Amino acid sequence: MSKEYDPRMHTAEHALSGVLIRRYGCPRCFSTHINANKSKVDFHFPHDLSPEDASSIADEVNRELARDLPVTARNMAREEAAKMFNLSRLPESAGDTLRIVYIGDPDSPEGALDACPCIGEHVAHTAECGKFVWVSHEWKPDDGGVLRIRFKLER
Ligand SMILES: [Zn+2]
Numbered sequence: 001m002s003k004e005y006d007p008r009m010h011t012a013e014h015a016l017s018g019v020l021i022r023r024y025g026c027p028r029c030f031s032t033h034i035n036a037n038k039s040k041v042d043f044h045f046p047h048d049l050s051p052e053d054a055s056s057i058a059d060e061v062n063r064e065l066a067r068d069l070p071v072t073a074r075n076m077a078r079e080e081a082a083k084m085f086n087l088s089r090l091p092e093s094a095g096d097t098l099r100i101v102y103i104g105d106p107d108s109p110e111g112a113l114d115a116c117p118c119i120g121e122h123v124a125h126t127a128e129c130g131k132f133v134w135v136s137h138e139w140k141p142d143d144g145g146v147l148r149i150r151f152k153l154e155r
Contacts (some may be wrong), residue, residue: 006036007121008129008153012073012104013041015098015126016151018114019060028086028126036137036150048139057071058134058151064113068127070102073118076100085117093120130155 017028020043031042034107049057081087081098090098094117101122104113135150 003088004035006034006153007123009034009036009039009104011122012065012129012132012151012153013039013128014071014101014114014116014118015064015129016041016057016061016132016149017116018103019057019064019093022061022113023057031090032118038150040148040150043126043147043149044064045139046145049137049147054134056126058132061132064103065126065129068125069113071101071103071122071124071126072105072121073099073101074106076117081117084115086125086139087117090117129153141149 013029013032013034018069020026021028024045026045028044029041029043071133075097078094078096078098083101085100098117099119101113101118101120102112102115103126104111106112106115131154133152133154135152137147137149139145139147
């Protein structure tokens with residue numbers, strides 16, 4: 001694992017995905033570049049975001065992180081996971097049992113903010129991420145629309 005890797009960034013990426021999916025029903029990000037200083041994530045997304053959208057999404061991510069949600073992992077049979085998640089990007093070599101990472105308690109009445117198959121390292125509670133800062137975003141009409149979001153974290 002590279003020393004550029006930061007579990008706080010990875011958990012923040014999952015929280016951002018969870019918020020975007022909840023708000024817009026878009027698919028999960030298809031490409032991520034997680035770095036200690038600044039990260040970028042790409043979503044298939046049909047339109048650009050206004051500055052107001054961006055700050056409202058960032059506020060929502062920060063509200064969720066500040067709730068100090070637990071970050072937990074459970075194993076799930078691949079067959080079971082295939083009913084809930086898009087596994088098309090997952091290599092066959094991932095095996096028959098997948099690790100599902102949850103942001104927020106999946107057994108709570110509201111459910112988890114985010115759930116996805118993931119082998120990466122995460123923090124244990126979302127408040128460890130600090131403050132989510134939206135750096136910039138750009139939207140391109142290629143492939144039905146691609147939204148790239150850059151963000152960083154402040155302690
Ligand atoms: Zn992940």
